[in-house]
Amino acid sequence: MSLQLNDQTRYERGLAKLAEVDGKAGEEVVAPLGDLGRYIIEFAFGDIYNREGLSLREREIATVAMLTVLGRETQLKVHIGAALNVGLSAKEVEETIIQTVPYAGFPTAINAMNVLKEVVKERV
Amino acid sequence: MSLQLNDQTRYERGLAKLAEVDGKAGEEVVAPLGDLGRYIIEFAFGDIYNREGLSLREREIATVAMLTVLGRETQLKVHIGAALNVGLSAKEVEETIIQTVPYAGFPTAINAMNVLKEVVKERV
Amino acid sequence: MSLQLNDQTRYERGLAKLAEVDGKAGEEVVAPLGDLGRYIIEFAFGDIYNREGLSLREREIATVAMLTVLGRETQLKVHIGAALNVGLSAKEVEETIIQTVPYAGFPTAINAMNVLKEVVKERV
Amino acid sequence: MSLQLNDQTRYERGLAKLAEVDGKAGEEVVAPLGDLGRYIIEFAFGDIYNREGLSLREREIATVAMLTVLGRETQLKVHIGAALNVGLSAKEVEETIIQTVPYAGFPTAINAMNVLKEVVKERV
Amino acid sequence: MSLQLNDQTRYERGLAKLAEVDGKAGEEVVAPLGDLGRYIIEFAFGDIYNREGLSLREREIATVAMLTVLGRETQLKVHIGAALNVGLSAKEVEETIIQTVPYAGFPTAINAMNVLKEVVKERV
Amino acid sequence: MSLQLNDQTRYERGLAKLAEVDGKAGEEVVAPLGDLGRYIIEFAFGDIYNREGLSLREREIATVAMLTVLGRETQLKVHIGAALNVGLSAKEVEETIIQTVPYAGFPTAINAMNVLKEVVKERV
Numbered sequence: 001m002s003l004q005l006n007d008q009t010r011y012e013r014g015l016a017k018l019a020e021v022d023g024k025a026g027e028e029v030v031a032p033l034g035d036l037g038r039y040i041i042e043f044a045f046g047d048i049y050n051r052e053g054l055s056l057r058e059r060e061i062a063t064v065a066m067l068t069v070l071g072r073e074t075q076l077k078v079h080i081g082a083a084l085n086v087g088l089s090a091k092e093v094e095e096t097i098i099q100t101v102p103y104a105g106f107p108t109a110i111n112a113m114n115v116l117k118e119v120v121k122e123r124v
Numbered sequence: 125m126s127l128q129l130n131d132q133t134r135y136e137r138g139l140a141k142l143a144e145v146d147g148k149a150g151e152e153v154v155a156p157l158g159d160l161g162r163y164i165i166e167f168a169f170g171d172i173y174n175r176e177g178l179s180l181r182e183r184e185i186a187t188v189a190m191l192t193v194l195g196r197e198t199q200l201k202v203h204i205g206a207a208l209n210v211g212l213s214a215k216e217v218e219e220t221i222i223q224t225v226p227y228a229g230f231p232t233a234i235n236a237m238n239v240l241k242e243v244v245k246e247r248v
Numbered sequence: 249m250s251l252q253l254n255d256q257t258r259y260e261r262g263l264a265k266l267a268e269v270d271g272k273a274g275e276e277v278v279a280p281l282g283d284l285g286r287y288i289i290e291f292a293f294g295d296i297y298n299r300e301g302l303s304l305r306e307r308e309i310a311t312v313a314m315l316t317v318l319g320r321e322t323q324l325k326v327h328i329g330a331a332l333n334v335g336l337s338a339k340e341v342e343e344t345i346i347q348t349v350p351y352a353g354f355p356t357a358i359n360a361m362n363v364l365k366e367v368v369k370e371r372v
Numbered sequence: 373m374s375l376q377l378n379d380q381t382r383y384e385r386g387l388a389k390l391a392e393v394d395g396k397a398g399e400e401v402v403a404p405l406g407d408l409g410r411y412i413i414e415f416a417f418g419d420i421y422n423r424e425g426l427s428l429r430e431r432e433i434a435t436v437a438m439l440t441v442l443g444r445e446t447q448l449k450v451h452i453g454a455a456l457n458v459g460l461s462a463k464e465v466e467e468t469i470i471q472t473v474p475y476a477g478f479p480t481a482i483n484a485m486n487v488l489k490e491v492v493k494e495r496v
Numbered sequence: 497m498s499l500q501l502n503d504q505t506r507y508e509r510g511l512a513k514l515a516e517v518d519g520k521a522g523e524e525v526v527a528p529l530g531d532l533g534r535y536i537i538e539f540a541f542g543d544i545y546n547r548e549g550l551s552l553r554e555r556e557i558a559t560v561a562m563l564t565v566l567g568r569e570t571q572l573k574v575h576i577g578a579a580l581n582v583g584l585s586a587k588e589v590e591e592t593i594i595q596t597v598p599y600a601g602f603p604t605a606i607n608a609m610n611v612l613k614e615v616v617k618e619r620v
Numbered sequence: 621m622s623l624q625l626n627d628q629t630r631y632e633r634g635l636a637k638l639a640e641v642d643g644k645a646g647e648e649v650v651a652p653l654g655d656l657g658r659y660i661i662e663f664a665f666g667d668i669y670n671r672e673g674l675s676l677r678e679r680e681i682a683t684v685a686m687l688t689v690l691g692r693e694t695q696l697k698v699h700i701g702a703a704l705n706v707g708l709s710a711k712e713v714e715e716t717i718i719q720t721v722p723y724a725g726f727p728t729a730i731n732a733m734n735v736l737k738e739v740v741k742e743r744v
Contacts, residue, residue: 029482032489033482033485034466034485035466035470035671036466036469036470036473036478036481036482036485039470039473039478039663039667039668040226040478040482043226043659043663043667044226044478047659047663048222048223048225048226048659051219051222051655053215053216053218053219054185054216054219054220054223058182058185058220059223061178061182061185061186062185062186062188062189062220062223062224063189063223063227064186065186065187065189065190066189066190066193066224066227066228067227067479069190069193069194070193070227070228070479071443071567071568072227072443072479072480072483074479074482074483075227075478075479075482091177092177092178094177094530094531094532095175095177095178096178096182096186097532098172098175098531098532098535099172099178099183099186099187100186100190101172101353101532101535102164102167102168102172102353102354103187103190103191103194103196103199103353103354103355104190104194104352104353105349105350105351105352105353106350106351106532106535106536106540106571107351107563107566107568107570107571108568109532110525110529110532110536110570110571111568111570113529113530113532117528153358156365157358157361158342158361159342159346159547160342160345160346160349160354160357160358160361163346163349163354163539163543164354164358167535167539167543168354171535171539172535175531191355194355195319195691195692196319196355196356196359198355198358198359199354199355199358218654218655218656221656222655222656222659225477225656225659226477226478227477227478227479228476228477229473229474229475229476229477230474230475230656230659230660230664230695231475231687231690231692231694231695232692233656234649234653234656234660234694234695235692235694237653237654237656241652277730280737281730281733282714282733283423283714283718284714284717284718284721284726284729284730284733287415287419287420287718287721287726288598288726288730291411291415291419291598292598292726295411295415296411296594296595296597296598299407299591299594301587301588301590301591302557302588302591302592302595306554306557306592307595309550309554309557309558310557310558310560310561310592310595310596311561311595311599312558313558313559313561313562314561314562314565314596314599314600315599315727317562317565317566318565318599318600318727319691320599320691320727320728320731322727322730322731323599323726323727323730339549340549340550342549343547343549343550344550344554344558346544346547347544347550347555347558347559348558348562349544350536350539350540350544351559351562351563351566351568351571352562352566401606404613405606405609406590406609407590407594408590408593408594408597408602408605408606408609411594411597411602412602412606412722415722416602416722420718420719420721420722423715423718425711425712425714425715426681426712426715426716426719430678430681430716431719433674433678433681433682434681434682434684434685434716434719434720435685435719435723436682437682437683437685437686438685438686438689438720438723438724439603439723441686441689441690442603442689442723442724443567444567444603444604444607444723446603446606446607447602447603447606447723463673464673464674466673467671467673467674468674468678468682470668470671471668471674471679471682471683472682472686473668474660474663474664474668475683475686475687475690475692475695476686476690597725598725598726599725599726599727600724600725601721601722601723601724601725602722602723603723
């Protein structure tokens with residue numbers, strides 16, 4: 001089993017990773033969620049996003065693709081922002097969305113593309 | 125609009141890309157499917173997989189993540205093979221599957237991990 | 249509100265419709281399911297399939313398309329049989345499956361096409 | 373087979389159960405839906421919610437969990453209200469939403485938590 | 497393999513079919529989508545909707561049923577309009593939505609029925 | 621923020637809870653899964669299942685309902701066993717499955733009912 005960390009470390013480590021990945025947008029989503037928000041920080045960011053083996057860029061490609069096909073647009077908006085934060089271009093996010101079409105069809109891709117446009121517009 | 129190719133080219137180009145990505149496993153899935161198989165070759169591989177903007181490695185990370193959360197295990201098996209073909213290690217595929225957990229939970233990740241083990245076992 | 253029927257009528261009417269639509273395959277699925285099976289007969293077949301406004305042919309086109317994109321292959325097998333029973337050709341079922349691709353992608357369509365082949369093979 | 377009731381009884385019984393479970397919110401959703409609304413009353417509430425074997429409290433725990441993972445937020449709002457009506461505390465609804473995380477991930481749970489907050493705010 | 501057409505033909509043919517099926521609503525959705533929009537025209541409308549074997553009426557029955565159970569309401573709105581354009585009555589669209597209930601339950605059907613009402617209201 | 625525990629405690633606590641809930645079946649699923657299995661123990665069982673606010677009986681009602689509508693049959697089998705372990709009768713599990721029908725339709729409920737029968741048969 002890999003190295004164990006105590007929970008305080010998991011929380012702090014998660015908070016740092018969340019800030020790195022999602023910036024302010026992530027904190028705003030997580031802050032009002034109580035224990036659920038704490039698990040997002042500890043588990044999603046403290047445990048999973050802190051793993052080695054894939055770059056943050058690759059993790060966000062996977063995440064944008066997943067959230068597109070799952071149709072979770074609120075979180076997709078946060079993670080399209082995250083993808084841009086960790087170095088993907090808007091063109092590469094568009095490409096990731098286009099890659100979902102053969103696997104889940106046009107409707108979820110159309111919705112994701114409109115979310116991408118919204119994010120890009122807000123960042124100008 | 126980007127460069128247009130005639131359909132014969134799309135088909136041939138798709139077939140070449142399918143062979144590059146999926147090897148024999150892809151052909152075996154597609155061959156008996158009639159017009160549906162033809163669209164997989166022309167559209168999924170001729171159009172989409174031939175696009176620039178993401179590497180094949182990145183496309184397969186997205187695809188393994190999507191097929192995991194969609195629970196499409198037959199196609200996941202083919203694309204875990206594809207991921208290994210285009211240069212991901214088994215460890216990186218495992219990492220991609222672990223990245224799905226915060227977004228879609230453990231059950232689909234467990235199933236995907238068992239598919240990965242099957243593929244790795246068959247390749248030894 | 250439209251005409252009300254008592255439950256005994258709903259059950260008998262549903263059983264007759266189930267036999268018309270699914271033949272023996274439907275009965276085999278429903279018989280061992282207790283109250284759940286009774287609701288399938290009363291509600292799905294007694295109430296819904298007995299409605300006017302769409303032909304059985306049109307209802308099965310809708311049903312094959314839905315079960316394809318939902319990935320429910322056991323029930324899809326029954327309803328591909330039903331589609332053939334109420335007058336669709338195997339070619340028209342194939343066409344219905346192909347119609348799902350733009351909306352839900354290739355993986356569920358591939359699985360459905362393989363179910364269609366299985367049904368056609370068993371009917372020869 | 374269990375006792376059969378005629379449809380008028382099913383409708384009246386369903387209407388009474390709907391009022392018990394969802395209060396005014398349920399009626400407002402169902403009233404404008406024509407035959408679809410009638411089936412919700414007859415089948416969902418007249419048949420299913422009137423069954424014995426689970427308490428209303430337990431049925432709403434199951435329903436809140438299902439609607440969370442299915443991402444059906446409009447109906448989730450009605451059933452979070454229903455859960456509070458039949459005796460769950462807001463804390464227990466929160467707990468039900470947290471229980472979904474290992475099975476379907478954070479995005480649907482985040483959305484559900486925000487719906488819970490909305491319901492609680494409206495009830496103050 | 498069936499007749500091959502060059503891509504320019506596919507695009508033009510798709511555009512004509514899109515206009516026939518979705519009218520102005522389709523064009524408005526597709527126009528700002530770049531390459532994704534081009535694939536919708538070439539593949540979904542140029543390839544799939546131009547196939548023989550099912551009438552446009554039957555294709556839209558399948559599509560309304562699919563988009564209902566997938567919960568993709570933005571596209572459902574476009575295709576309920578398309579269904580009315582190719583000759584279904586509002587009553588037949590309602591019937592198609594009711595046909596989804598046994599396969600995917602009430603929540604997605606309720607949402608679809610509300611979309612239908614919206615479309616009907618806008619068309620008066 | 622609630623009491624923090626170090627990770628060794630989370631793992632041990634999770635292992636104990638997993639044994640309590642799923643018996644041997646849970647361990648067999650988790651053991652070969654590497655880090656993914658560790659997260660199931662630490663997070664799903666150490667963190668979530670150890671929370672107060674709902675009884676284990678209520679957690680399993682929620683879980684059986686969720687896994688039914690998600691169509692995750694392998695995990696459903698484990699959790700139907702878990703439901704029986706923590707005190708639900710087979711009749712109450714059946715009732716939970718029937719409760720899913722209005723929300724997700726018959727196909728997933730039929731599959732779940734067949735899994736229940738399998739579990740009951742193996743336990744005799």
